[in-house]
Amino acid sequence: MGVSIKDIARVAEVSHSTVSRALRDSSLISEETKARVRRVAQEMGYSPSAIARGLVTRRTQTLGVVVTTIADPFVAEVVRGVEERALDEGYSIILCQSQSDPEREIAAVEILREKRVDAIIVTASRVGSLYLPLLEKLSVPIVLINNQQEGRYVHSVGTDNLQGGQLAGRYLLELGHIGLAYITGPEWAAQSRLRLEGARQALQAQGLDFETSHIVQGDGRCEGGQEAMARLLRCAAPPTAVFCYNDLTAIGAMRAVRQAGLRVPDDISIIGYDDIAYTSYVVPPLTTIKQRKYEMGFQATEMALALLDGVEAVENVLLPGELVVRESCAPPRKLQQSESSWPVS
Secondary structure: OOOOHHHHHHHHOOOHHHHHHHHOOOOOOOHHHHHHHHHHHHHOOOOOOHHHHHHHHOOOOEEEEEEOOOOOHHHHHHHHHHHHHHHHOOOEEEEEEOOOOHHHHHHHHHHHHHOOOOEEEEEOOOOHHHHHHHHHHHOOOEEEEOOOOOOOOEEEEEEOHHHHHHHHHHHHHHOOOOOEEEEOOOOOOHHHHHHHHHHHHHHHOOOOOOOHHHEEOOOOOHHHHHHHHHHHHOOOOOOOEEEEOOHHHHHHHHHHHHHOOOOOOOOOEEEEEEOOHHHHOOOOOOEEEEOOHHHHHHHHHHHHHHHHOOOOOOOOEEEOOEEEOOOOOOOOOOOOOOOOOOOOO
């Protein structure tokens, strides 16, 4: 049987309420008594019960984390940042997957609240605005990653997607590309629209714009990128460069280019978004816009802990994107007069 507060009280010759207050660093107890109680507790190998502590603090020392899927390398790095910061403060996490299903995401949030988590962190939320009435009722702090929403209980950490899109567009323009295309993310992804708008602003600054046929729907996965790229290659005037919603989309697009008998970047340049671990190992290594994934998770946890501590001046965090140049982009090759489109199998 473990050492109890009553055991410590007997050895330290104080009441058990004094021991409890001393271990909580209460101002009602003198520093001398606190030191004596802590010394006795340490010598006796006392380990406080998380349940008992929770009854006093009304906290469970747990954070709920809702992600789209742990199979996404982007998500894995964000969760690593969340978990490491949480562990530093003695918190554990409960992880749920939404599989990009709005109803499942809301259900996960409600289940986490039933488990009395102290705060909730959600990545790439599909239903951020729907949290507002729910959280007014639940009164639990929530931090959204890559989905900015306004509300009393809702805060966010994200990358400046508009700026990231501008970086991608400007880089491709500097290489000499004017026929740009964009493969979008899922229809619900607000960050996809911002990335497209950023790239469009870069084009419009040079008197250019995307052709309607050069904006193709993707789904954020390799398969969706592959299918979207195949559609782009069938255009009457295929693009010379493609900006992709994320790196998984770009990896799928690269496969479609190879299957068409073409080469990246000799025939077509491709740029991704996220800078997941795989991007250095694909052939050719992928140029991309880096998101600070670990820092986003770390900062989201910092924000959640600050909210729990009653800090009122908690501001949303918007991190800048960063262009990472590798080998998947190059100046456009000059088409021969007889060439009107790429050879597509």
